[in-house]
Amino acid sequence: MKKNKSVYIGLSADALHHGHMKLLEKGRQFGDITVGLFTDKAIATFKRLPYLNYDQRKKIILNFKGVKKVVPQNDHDYSINLKKIRPDIMIHGDDWKLGYQSKFRRNCIKVLKSYGGKLIEVPYTKGVTSSAFVEELNQIAITPDIRRSTIKRLIQTGQLVRIIETHNPLSAIIAETTHIDKGGIKFGFDGFWSSSLTDSTSLGKPDNESVTYSQRLSMVDNIFDVTSKPLIFDGDTGGQIEHLDAKIKSMERLGISAVIFEDKTGFKQNSLFKNTSNQKQEDKIKFSNKIKVAKKAQRSNDFMVISRIESFILGKSLSDAFNRAQAYIDAGTDGIMIHSKSNTPAEIFSFSKKFKKTYPNIPLICVPSTYNQVKEKDLINEGFNIVIYANHMLRAAYPAMRKVALQILKSSRSKEANKYLYPIKEILTLIPGAK
Numbered sequence: 063m064k065k066n067k068s069v070y071i072g073l074s075a076d077a078l079h080h081g082h083m084k085l086l087e088k089g090r091q092f093g094d095i096t097v098g099l100f101t102d103k104a105i106a107t108f109k110r111l112p113y114l115n116y117d118q119r120k121k122i123i124l125n126f127k128g129v130k131k132v133v134p135q136n137d138h139d140y141s142i143n144l145k146k147i148r149p150d151i152m153i154h155g156d157d158w159k160l161g162y163q164s165k166f167r168r169n170c171i172k173v174l175k176s177y178g179g180k181l182i183e184v185p186y187t188k189g190v191t192s193s194a195f196v197e198e199l200n201q202i203a204i205t206p207d208i209r210r211s212t213i214k215r216l217i218q219t220g221q222l223v224r225i226i227e228t229h230n231p232l233s234a235i236i237a238e239t240t241h242i243d244k245g246g247i248k249f250g251f252d253g254f255w256s257s258s259l260t261d262s263t264s265l266g267k268p269d270n271e272s273v274t275y276s277q278r279l280s281m282v283d284n285i286f287d288v289t290s291k292p293l294i295f296d297g298d299t300g301g302q303i304e305h306l307d308a309k310i311k312s313m314e315r316l317g318i319s320a321v322i323f324e325d326k327t328g329f330k331q332n333s334l335f336k337n338t339s340n341q342k343q344e345d346k347i348k349f350s351n352k353i354k355v356a357k358k359a360q361r362s363n364d365f366m367v368i369s370r371i372e373s374f375i376l377g378k379s380l381s382d383a384f385n386r387a388q389a390y391i392d393a394g395t396d397g398i399m400i401h402s403k404s405n406t407p408a409e410i411f412s413f414s415k416k417f418k419k420t421y422p423n424i425p426l427i428c429v430p431s432t433y434n435q436v437k438e439k440d441l442i443n444e445g446f447n448i449v450i451y452a453n454h455m456l457r458a459a460y461p462a463m464r465k466v467a468l469q470i471l472k473s474s475r476s477k478e479a480n481k482y483l484y485p486i487k488e489i490l491t492l493i494p495g496a497k
């Protein structure tokens with residue numbers, strides 16, 4: 063074949079290895095290569111957020127021999143780009159014959175055939191995967207700056223960001239490493255929630271701001287020592303306004319991505335208590351001022367200050383919640399968390415409908431603890447950007463430990479509790495590096 067053909071190759075180009083070089087070398091033999099570079103969103107839908115963002119990856123791949131052009135590959139189905147670009151040749155690894163990619167292969171073959179294009183399949187390079195490489199890279203090369211920026215990047219992909227509570231490094235390791243495969247797509251948690259409820263409970267204290275930020279941030283530091291995912295910090299009321307500057311600085315320095323302040327005042331109690339008669343919502347203007355001070359304090363571009371609206375918790379109306387959202391947005395907040403302790407999602411959906419009409423681009427967050435029947439696809443339909451599973455790791459651990467303690471007392475030995483326990487052999491080697 064003469065060397066003047068147009069060639070299309072789809073790549074993520076996040077962690078390049080010799081397998082990719084094989085594809086590019088093959089492409090060069092025929093002519094100029096256009097790389098369909100997967101966007102951050104496209105990668106995030108089937109794996110995790112790439113280590114490098116789109117523009118960084120584009121710069122690298124444009125410098126490879128034979129690559130003349132880079133176009134965004136927005137979808138997993140290359141056939142959409144093939145229709146537009148009509149390359150003479152498309153090159154792909156032969157691994158897509160099986161599994162969830164096979165339907166995209168069929169679509170591509172159909173489109174190529176329609177205008178006389180050709181598909182060349184290169185044998186898949188075994189023993190090296192970019193995903194494993196990126197995960198390893200994240201473990202050794204995560205910096206506070208990179209970690210901090212991740213929540214914003216995740217929101218920008220347009221996917222629902224899935225956050226789970228972690229109250230210590232072990233629960234965070236579980237949150238980071240637990241994945242399932244649903245039809246070839248990897249599902250896991252995108253990040254951690256540092257909950258005032260579970261941090262306080264782990265320390266045997268009530269959730270009333272008696273545990274200090276310093277105590278809680280040192281736990282976050284320990285969590286960050288052994289994980290790579292981003293974290294959203296439950297900032298309670300934020301405490302004294304004069305201390306906000308220092309608190310925001312400490313959070314940013316650690317690599318926390320966002321803080322959520324709740325619009326309550328006075329002696330703070332957990333919002334999920336049945337009786338809220340001694341809980342008081344902050345004045346709208348005063349809370350807006352708090353948000354302004356917090357936003358002014360931040361040093362980085364990517365840290366987010368999110369406002370949590372407690373109107374529904376305190377039995378107030380949708381219009382009260384919405385007016386507050388408007389005021390907090392005017393004050394510069396980066397997102398709104400609408401809280402509810404209703405046993406159905408109707409309340410938060412009434413808010414999201416109104417909110418997203420006026421503010422389609424302001425991130426909206428919910429915490430489905432009491433209305434836990436709600437499915438993520440419904441939250442997506444209602445325009446939510448982040449879901450926080452706010453207390454589940456600790457609520458799982460407590461009954462498990464209590465059951466074992468009771469069993470040992472009942473049996474006067476531990477043999478009967480064995481069925482509830484992780485084997486000694488496994489616990490010894492649970493943490494990577496243990497010998």
Ligand code: SPV
Binds near residue numbers: 453
């Ligand atoms: C927390 O997890 O501490 C929260 C959420 O603030 S809630 O407990 O629902 O108020």
Ligand code: MG
Binds near residue numbers: 258259298
């Ligand atoms: Mg809390």
